[in-house]
Amino acid sequence: MVKGRGPRIITLTTDFGTKDPFVGIMKGVILGICSGVEIIDITHQIECYQLLEAALVVKATYRYFPSGTIHLIVVDPGVGSERRPLLVETEHHLFVAPDNGVLSLIYREEGWKRVREITARSYFLQEVSDTFHGRDIFAPVAAWLARGENPASFGPPINDYIHLSLPLPVRIDHGLRGEVIYVDRFGNLMSNIEQGLLSSGWSPHSRKYCRVVVGGTVIEGINDYYGQVPPGEVGAIFNSWGYLEIFVNQGSAQQRLSLGTGAKVELLLDQGFS
Amino acid sequence: MVKGRGPRIITLTTDFGTKDPFVGIMKGVILGICSGVEIIDITHQIECYQLLEAALVVKATYRYFPSGTIHLIVVDPGVGSERRPLLVETEHHLFVAPDNGVLSLIYREEGWKRVREITARSYFLQEVSDTFHGRDIFAPVAAWLARGENPASFGPPINDYIHLSLPLPVRIDHGLRGEVIYVDRFGNLMSNIEQGLLSSGWSPHSRKYCRVVVGGTVIEGINDYYGQVPPGEVGAIFNSWGYLEIFVNQGSAQQRLSLGTGAKVELLLDQGFS
């Protein structure tokens, strides 16, 4: 793993919310072990226990951080049970998270990787509760990594870690049927249809001639930017994460169409995809 | 521009919310370019696309930061269209924002200023999307500024940048009529009547003898602090930003009076303002 220059960075992704002091407590533990580390909040508003939402957020985010960043993810419905804490090394990043599938999209994306079970209790807080491993296990492990401890010191490599699978689009007549997998603050409906995965039947011309069907609404063609449709109108776009997204210009597609996660989205081309 | 000592500071003001990882992604981009810069969140809860709200927040905030601070504002309904990215230099501060009027109150406040269109694509991320210039243009530009790049390197000065105007109070019989322009977390109703702009008819005595009329409620005199009226009662005050504000002590004026942005507020003196 390449180490970045400057202070090490730890990112935090949790479902702890920002009302309670849970995140602040984790930061105190980190700073007590590794003074001067840079702690960056990704989000603490993952819907409680929603592992796939957290997996998507981590996938969309980690690559924008410098080499050597430590990504700490605590969405942990199984806290206190036998579920294992994991440390995952990839070429440029480190991930610390529970073994519940929350890193599934990292496993799929990154080429080289090594997944370790964290077993070295000497890196944990002295007393480990059964309800808050974010504080007692995950935060201290991330902090010790930021101090430069060797990943190998934390535990042995394993292969039987848990994978979750995102729903994938299916091929239908003249196109693909996917579904909404994420709704952002603006009410944009992000589907699981990835631009990068469209087959050879898809050309630059297809953007113009395709149709997107969602909840009874038919959208002609895919836009380049939101302002191409009039304010209040519905459009489709490949968003900043590379996924097909339904939007309302300066409005909320979620509210306008009364749709959310799970809603079917069809991308259709007269000649279909080859 | 005077440079502060210590690490450079970048403040962030957006309408991105805190649920999605958009802000975290911007921070990753910044730290990848300028390790060690101090990033301070002002707010990410500007109401979606509300340029005037953002303009007020920026005005109320920037002066409390040290010389050399870079203020990054991303409220950007026109993302992907022809609207230009701007870099504004003033005597003590730098501002990076879209050219949509979100900096209007800065233009009005600061004496010396130079407004540049950001044209130097070498400072952008390699791939620029049409949906997330916060990540691809604004964050990297702010980070390069924090590394010490000369503002002149980013693009030429322009004069035809966009101004928005806040509603201003109007003179009426015996006083002024303004309106509520901001409601804070406590439900305080902030009007556009600025203490600093009251005319010569206003004296220290006037605080005691004036009346404030809002939504049918008449408030006698202006208080010095919230606790001067009994808990649950309505009062008026010049708030910490210097504006006339309607409050309920230990309660919410917004809820109590069922009023919000746009509600008329009258400040009346028997002899009027000269």
Next chain:
Amino acid sequence: MVKGRGPRIITLTTDFGTKDPFVGIMKGVILGICSGVEIIDITHQIECYQLLEAALVVKATYRYFPSGTIHLIVVDPGVGSERRPLLVETEHHLFVAPDNGVLSLIYREEGWKRVREITARSYFLQEVSDTFHGRDIFAPVAAWLARGENPASFGPPINDYIHLSLPLPVRIDHGLRGEVIYVDRFGNLMSNIEQGLLSSGWSPHSRKYCRVVVGGTVIEGINDYYGQVPPGEVGAIFNSWGYLEIFVNQGSAQQRLSLGTGAKVELLLDQGFS
């Protein structure tokens, strides 16, 4: 007081919310006085003016921060009135807050302490408003402390500071009756029954044989971790702060039982507590 190595840390606990720029303004003031200090948000979502909630959050949090940390708490319904600003020194920590009882649980917990009234106006901002002492008094005082100013310079020790008392559990037939004092993001109902204060009648066996009664629901035994009860079922646990808590595994006890702060909680043992 032992000073930590590395940059000094200031934690922030307020009821200012995250929508308005109040917290950002305080951070600007702090960084203008003490460049490079580490500022950590604990929460800004204390319910408006709820002193006991803030007191609980401070108590649950401060000990996880390194020696020398400065804890700044601004929940301040009496801003502008005669209520005094305080600086509290304990063996390892410093606290800056209004004298309204928000530090009551610190007074009770920490052995050695010295409580000072902050009187030295030279540490305040030049103009002190009557509505935002967080900006004008508390933030600058914390920043000057972070720069290494001697606590004695800020004002004289006092003894007549304000105490608030948390409701305490009472003894009943065969057990204790307490009440819910905090509800977290997950809907967990935290009572005021502290594990550390259970009397000698409580043994490791008692966990298994006790009953917890809350709002008509009877829970048999106390669990070690959430996953011990099936998803959607109600259980009881001693939480990460050491208090008896009612939870629903992967759900919300608050919603499921329609209970909140103030709800009675009984912990019963057939032989009672000695």
